Amino acid sequence: MEEAALRAAGSWGLEAVALRGDLAISGSPERSEFRCVVEGADKSLVVLEIIQSHDREKKQAISDRLEFLARNGLSRIHPYLLNQDARQIIECDGHLWQASPYLPGVPLDRPTYAFEGWRGRVMAEFLVELRQASQNLPEGLATRPFSILSYIDTLVGQIRVREPGVFEKLVPILSFLKKRLVPEHGLLPVAFCHGDYHPMNMIWSQAGLKAVIDWEFCGTKPEIYDAALLIGCIGIEDPDALAGPLVREFIRDLKAAQVLSTISWRVLMEMIIAIRFAWLAEWLRTKDSEMIETETVYLHLLMSHADDLMALWHIGSNSGT
Numbered sequence: 001m002e003e004a005a006l007r008a009a010g011s012w013g014l015e016a017v018a019l020r021g022d023l024a025i026s027g028s029p030e031r032s033e034f035r036c037v038v039e040g041a042d043k044s045l046v047v048l049e050i051i052q053s054h055d056r057e058k059k060q061a062i063s064d065r066l067e068f069l070a071r072n073g074l075s076r077i078h079p080y081l082l083n084q085d086a087r088q089i090i091e092c093d094g095h096l097w098q099a100s101p102y103l104p105g106v107p108l109d110r111p112t113y114a115f116e117g118w119r120g121r122v123m124a125e126f127l128v129e130l131r132q133a134s135q136n137l138p139e140g141l142a143t144r145p146f147s148i149l150s151y152i153d154t155l156v157g158q159i160r161v162r163e164p165g166v167f168e169k170l171v172p173i174l175s176f177l178k179k180r181l182v183p184e185h186g187l188l189p190v191a192f193c194h195g196d197y198h199p200m201n202m203i204w205s206q207a208g209l210k211a212v213i214d215w216e217f218c219g220t221k222p223e224i225y226d227a228a229l230l231i232g233c234i235g236i237e238d239p240d241a242l243a244g245p246l247v248r249e250f251i252r253d254l255k256a257a258q259v260l261s262t263i264s265w266r267v268l269m270e271m272i273i274a275i276r277f278a279w280l281a282e283w284l285r286t287k288d289s290e291m292i293e294t295e296t297v298y299l300h301l302l303m304s305h306a307d308d309l310m311a312l313w314h315i316g317s318n319s320g321t
Helices: 002-012 053-071 117-133 148-162 164-180 225-237 239-243 245-257 262-266 268-285 289-304 306-312
Strands: 016-019 034-040 045-051 090-092 095-101 190-193 202-204 209-212 219-222
Touching (some): 002 016, 117 225, 148 268, 164 268, 225 289, 239 306, 262 268, 268 306
Antiparallel strands (some): 034 045, 045 095, 090 095, 202 209
8 A cells, every 4th residue: 555655646746755654644544445644755745545436426525615615715724635637536556545735733632622712712713714615605515404313313213222221321311302402403504514523623733723624524514513513522521621711712702703593502502412422323333332331421411411501601591491
């Protein structure tokens, strides 16, 4: 694969001289079949990755969306590189390749970062810019609106059969969502979302956000989706962080920008809880018993403190009281 990567680099006009196995690549390695950093004779660094043939259409659509967002002024994203034939996906040695600029980053100090207010501010700023840049997304680049409730229904049906012990722990959570999210979900405004917006899918400098990566789940979703996902991920690092400066400043700045509707804010906690089911699905897939237990405990914690947190964040809750 290493020799194939050096040959593939030539398709982008890169005179590859070495593989840089010493450089860490941000983002999930599961997003591609193989990936590596290639250094050019001019010292430029490029990430090359092999994608599976059945993912070609999806990967191209993601590339096209990133190109559109970049043209519309969204900073801190880095679209895939065009080769000499203005293509982003090329075939070499029987594999499909994509290339993107390599960006070094500073690892997050976990869980300390979850209490750093400046990160909340820059993450809110990016979501505001994303909303503005995606306003006129062409119909051909849009996706069908994603329903987290449909996702949960399918997942829970599987859990009921395969993991009855886990299902029993989820019953109160499902009742909570049925009462407080189901009646509102169909009314929520939708928007183009990153879909996996959390700090580990970002490349950081010492005091700033350099790039947002891993757009595999981008598409049309409830407009509160990215914010809810992010807050849920901060809380799993340390539940106390839900009351900390990162989350509070993130919410404050996002509210001040007025890019989310009142109804979306009202179901913020319900959406945080609902989206955690996607993480539970991942722990079940990998048979990570420790994280399965942690996730179910976290879901109950979120549910029991839902209204208190909404009050702390100065948001009207959806409790009906």
